[in-house]
Amino acid sequence: MTSSTRARTSKVVLSPRADVASTRPFALGASLSCPRIVNVSVIGPQQGWVFRRLDLRRGATIFGSVKDSRRHSGRNALPGNHRHCLGAPLLLTLALMCNSCSSGSPSPSGSIATPPFGASGAPVTTQPTPALPAAVNLAQTSATKIDASPGPDFIILGASYAFVTNVGNGIGRFDLRTGALVDSLEIPGTSCEGLDVGFGSVWSATCSPELARIDETTGRVTLIDLPDRGWDTESSVGAGEGAIWITVGQPNRTLVRVSPTTNAVTGTFPMPTGATAVRAGLGAIWITVPLRNTLLRVNPTDGTVAAQIPVGGGPRFLALGEGAVWVMNQLDGTISRVDPSSNAVVATIDFGERIRGGDVAVGGGSVWVHGSTTLLARIDPATNSITKRYGPQVGSGGVAANDDAVWVTAHDVKTIWRLPVR
Numbered sequence: 001m002t003s004s005t006r007a008r009t010s011k012v013v014l015s016p017r018a019d020v021a022s023t024r025p026f027a028l029g030a031s032l033s034c035p036r037i038v039n040v041s042v043i044g045p046q047q048g049w050v051f052r053r054l055d056l057r058r059g060a061t062i063f064g065s066v067k068d069s070r071r072h073s074g075r076n077a078l079p080g081n082h083r084h085c086l087g088a089p090l091l092l093t094l095a096l097m098c099n100s101c102s103s104g105s106p107s108p109s110g111s112i113a114t115p116p117f118g119a120s121g122a123p124v125t126t127q128p129t130p131a132l133p134a135a136v137n138l139a140q141t142s143a144t145k146i147d148a149s150p151g152p153d154f155i156i157l158g159a160s161y162a163f164v165t166n167v168g169n170g171i172g173r174f175d176l177r178t179g180a181l182v183d184s185l186e187i188p189g190t191s192c193e194g195l196d197v198g199f200g201s202v203w204s205a206t207c208s209p210e211l212a213r214i215d216e217t218t219g220r221v222t223l224i225d226l227p228d229r230g231w232d233t234e235s236s237v238g239a240g241e242g243a244i245w246i247t248v249g250q251p252n253r254t255l256v257r258v259s260p261t262t263n264a265v266t267g268t269f270p271m272p273t274g275a276t277a278v279r280a281g282l283g284a285i286w287i288t289v290p291l292r293n294t295l296l297r298v299n300p301t302d303g304t305v306a307a308q309i310p311v312g313g314g315p316r317f318l319a320l321g322e323g324a325v326w327v328m329n330q331l332d333g334t335i336s337r338v339d340p341s342s343n344a345v346v347a348t349i350d351f352g353e354r355i356r357g358g359d360v361a362v363g364g365g366s367v368w369v370h371g372s373t374t375l376l377a378r379i380d381p382a383t384n385s386i387t388k389r390y391g392p393q394v395g396s397g398g399v400a401a402n403d404d405a406v407w408v409t410a411h412d413v414k415t416i417w418r419l420p421v422r
Helices: 088-100
Strands: 009-014 027-033 037-044 048-055 060-064 135-137 144-147 155-157 161-167 170-175 181-186 196-198 201-205 211-215 221-224 238-240 243-248 253-258 265-271 278-281 284-289 294-298 305-310 315-321 324-329 334-339 344-350 359-363 366-370 376-380 385-391 399-401 405-410 415-420
Touching: 155 196, 155 399, 155 405, 161 181, 161 405, 161 415, 196 238, 196 278, 243 278, 265 294, 278 315, 284 315, 294 315, 305 344, 324 359, 366 399, 366 405, 376 405
Parallel strands: 135 385, 238 278, 315 359, 359 399
Antiparallel strands: 009 027, 027 037, 037 048, 048 060, 144 415, 155 161, 161 170, 170 181, 196 201, 201 211, 211 221, 238 243, 243 253, 253 265, 278 284, 284 294, 294 305, 315 324, 324 334, 334 344, 359 366, 366 376, 376 385, 399 405, 405 415
16 A cells, blocks of 8 residues: 555544443543544553444444453453444544545555554565465374363463463363363462563462462462452563563553562553563563554663554464464554564565464464464564464464474363464
């Protein structure tokens, strides 16, 4: 898309109204891409955020929620009163705003508008999306199917075990070679966010809420108090760059730094509203901000934001590897590849569907994406293209990978698959 045809955007913030079903305060922001599609976000002080997509030209509403995946491990969908609080007055306001925008060439139906340049001016891959490969059922592959209850969700791979939330009494440990369940570690308050591994431990936010440190070898659980409350249950902890990192607080977000040596909080740093999932590595702390469609690069020494990188719509989970940051954009169904040397998106991969819940991981020389309709997709970092897709269609879950295998969970059907990557 050239600069002459690039859609203009506007933003609107409305205060709570008496005719809104919810009685709790919330903030509402709408990003308008004239003349057709409007993405509206609603934020509650504890519930997080939800999107309603509006097609103003057809008068249609397409509702979608990044919390509507019915995740287990304490990650619940938004209450119904927050799901239906956008009424006719809002639609009229948005329609009037969109009519005030200057005319331009609309994007083709179903296409994803991607800016041609990253934040630094570096060109972004914008080639036409190739046809996606047909999905292969994992039952027809060499994958091992593992039954797990009550609903396996977030997953991370350590040196000897796969750690999976919502298995048994808390977090299940599975043998990396055989896939056998070794034990289940009880986590007070249950595990509430995506896990990470580092410094000989697995790290998990609990719904209590606290930070849980799990010794990789012994399974011993240590709970660490944090200075604030308020989790985003569609988020993740980051381990790396000398510390453990987690965002807390609602609605104002704070990045907390914890020492893996002393288990003490060594720093707190204010972050933009909506700052969510965290990963650490490649010389920085990386945090997604779904409300702004941005990825933050944060300096690990002083907590300052070094760069705000525009990515796709509704960025949520992210992974580091193959020399890049890979951001899963739930609302427009894309994966943004960010170059840490330029702080810019250098490729955008079309996943082919919007993603509810989902996850992304790097391992075995590939990038792996867990969707909601597509169970698993494999991306080749050399070509920035999806080379394989796997089924069955079983809803959301988590994914993790190493040089030997990729593990993918599906909480709705109480199943984990282990697929060799070589």
